[in-house]
Amino acid sequence: MRKTLSVLLTAAMATSMLAACGSSNTQATQAPAETKAAETQAAATTAAPAETKAAETVAAVTEAAKEAEANGETITVGFAQVGHESDWRTASTNSVQSALSKENGIDLQFVDCDNDSAAQLEAVRNFIQQGVDYIVIDPIVSTGWDTVLTEADDAGIPVIVIDRTIDDSDKYVSWVGSEFTNEGLAAGAWLKAYVADKGISEVNALVISGTTGSSAQIGRSNGFDKYVEAENWNKIDEQTGDFTQEGGQKVMESYLKSYDGKFNVVVCQNDNEAFGAIDAMKAAGVSYGVDGDVIVISFDACTAGLQKVLAGEINADFQCNPLQGPDCLNIIKKLEAGETVDQKTFMAEPWYVAEDKLKEITYTNNSGNEVTEPLVVVDQAVVDAAY
Ligand code: GYE
Numbered sequence: 001m002r003k004t005l006s007v008l009l010t011a012a013m014a015t016s017m018l019a020a021c022g023s024s025n026t027q028a029t030q031a032p033a034e035t036k037a038a039e040t041q042a043a044a045t046t047a048a049p050a051e052t053k054a055a056e057t058v059a060a061v062t063e064a065a066k067e068a069e070a071n072g073e074t075i076t077v078g079f080a081q082v083g084h085e086s087d088w089r090t091a092s093t094n095s096v097q098s099a100l101s102k103e104n105g106i107d108l109q110f111v112d113c114d115n116d117s118a119a120q121l122e123a124v125r126n127f128i129q130q131g132v133d134y135i136v137i138d139p140i141v142s143t144g145w146d147t148v149l150t151e152a153d154d155a156g157i158p159v160i161v162i163d164r165t166i167d168d169s170d171k172y173v174s175w176v177g178s179e180f181t182n183e184g185l186a187a188g189a190w191l192k193a194y195v196a197d198k199g200i201s202e203v204n205a206l207v208i209s210g211t212t213g214s215s216a217q218i219g220r221s222n223g224f225d226k227y228v229e230a231e232n233w234n235k236i237d238e239q240t241g242d243f244t245q246e247g248g249q250k251v252m253e254s255y256l257k258s259y260d261g262k263f264n265v266v267v268c269q270n271d272n273e274a275f276g277a278i279d280a281m282k283a284a285g286v287s288y289g290v291d292g293d294v295i296v297i298s299f300d301a302c303t304a305g306l307q308k309v310l311a312g313e314i315n316a317d318f319q320c321n322p323l324q325g326p327d328c329l330n331i332i333k334k335l336e337a338g339e340t341v342d343q344k345t346f347m348a349e350p351w352y353v354a355e356d357k358l359k360e361i362t363y364t365n366n367s368g369n370e371v372t373e374p375l376v377v378v379d380q381a382v383v384d385a386a387y
Helices: 003-019 031-043 050-070 087-099 117-130 146-154 180-198 215-230 245-259 271-284 303-310 325-336 380-384
Strands: 075-081 106-112 134-137 159-162 174-177 204-209 234-240 265-268 295-300 316-319 344-346 351-353 360-364 370-377
Touching: 075 087, 075 117, 075 325, 087 106, 087 271, 087 303, 087 325, 106 117, 117 134, 117 146, 134 325, 146 159, 159 325, 174 325, 180 215, 180 295, 180 316, 180 351, 180 360, 204 215, 204 245, 215 234, 234 245, 245 265, 245 271, 265 271, 271 295, 271 303, 295 303, 303 316, 303 351, 303 380
Parallel strands: 075 106, 075 134, 134 159, 159 174, 174 344, 204 234, 204 265, 265 295, 295 316, 351 370
Antiparallel strands: 316 351, 360 370
16 A cells, blocks of 8 residues: 555646646546645645646656555555446456456455445445555446545545446546447447348337446447437337346346237347347247347347357347456556546447348447448357457
8 A cells, every 4th residue: 555655646647637727628537636736736835837746746656656666565456346247247357357466566456346336335435444546446327426436536546437437426537448328329220220121111129228327228228219219119118137147038038928029129238138038038939130030139249149149149249348457557557657647448349240241330429420330240250259
């Protein structure tokens, strides 16, 4: 634990961010920066300009970091992970644990919050009490964060957010993850092109959504709903399967009781839900996939998901990349060196399909830009390269 370094670091970031104020909205957030900068300046004996102060503080941080390294001290990081609900989550945990490792000079404290938001807030508070150097959060839900992030900020502990977003606080230094709305929009754009190609005139869709209130669920639902509205599709129902296989199976079993024979599309917001939904359809004798009556759409594109695309059981799978560990390490290294970090980092994500028919999709993404993106036909090599 290196409290002095951590406090200096926050001050350095704040001061350099103040100097950059207004120059770019991809830089670290400004509200906490202003508060911290004010504190830093109040503590200063002479009223030096912000840039000089930043340079001085960065130099102090770099010195402290060098000293810590020379003393063989490690950086302590607390990671409050969502849980262990899916293949995606396992890959995310492995990625962070192998990047934030002893070999890389980090003592990682890992907490599996088991999809319980209250437990996640408590885990973060415990990290603050222990005085870790950094806190990494993958937020289960996107709201309810401002108080605890203010506590972390007051304690001078930089917070890095990965994967899902926090929507009601800007008191974190950096976020790295996916553009979930684009995933939902891409799914809608693909379905529009696919049904047109197949001459299917009516879309009757059932959605099995992810954990309610998670930004992954909100983004994927919002993106797909844009197409539901624009194309006048019939979205029969949307129930949560909580991103689990068991949840996906249960929701599909209940859908089959209510809507048997009335739907031709099922949208599962992750692969594990799709596995459960497929099992339920199989058991009920409903045909699905490339040769069946029901088109199956999924998200994540983990190895087992892509195997089902290769087998023609899932028609299209929109990747969400969980390998955020190296980015996370990079952000910590930059902060240690007193450098400014990007406020947002987006993962690159391809879209996978089972059939070699459509080559690409064009849609207006969440930033309002019209984009044309390739559709990758899954073969064994794609499966072998998956996470
Ligand atoms: O899609 C799902 C996981 O937050 C993007 O959470 C992540 C989602 C992912 O459980 O499989």
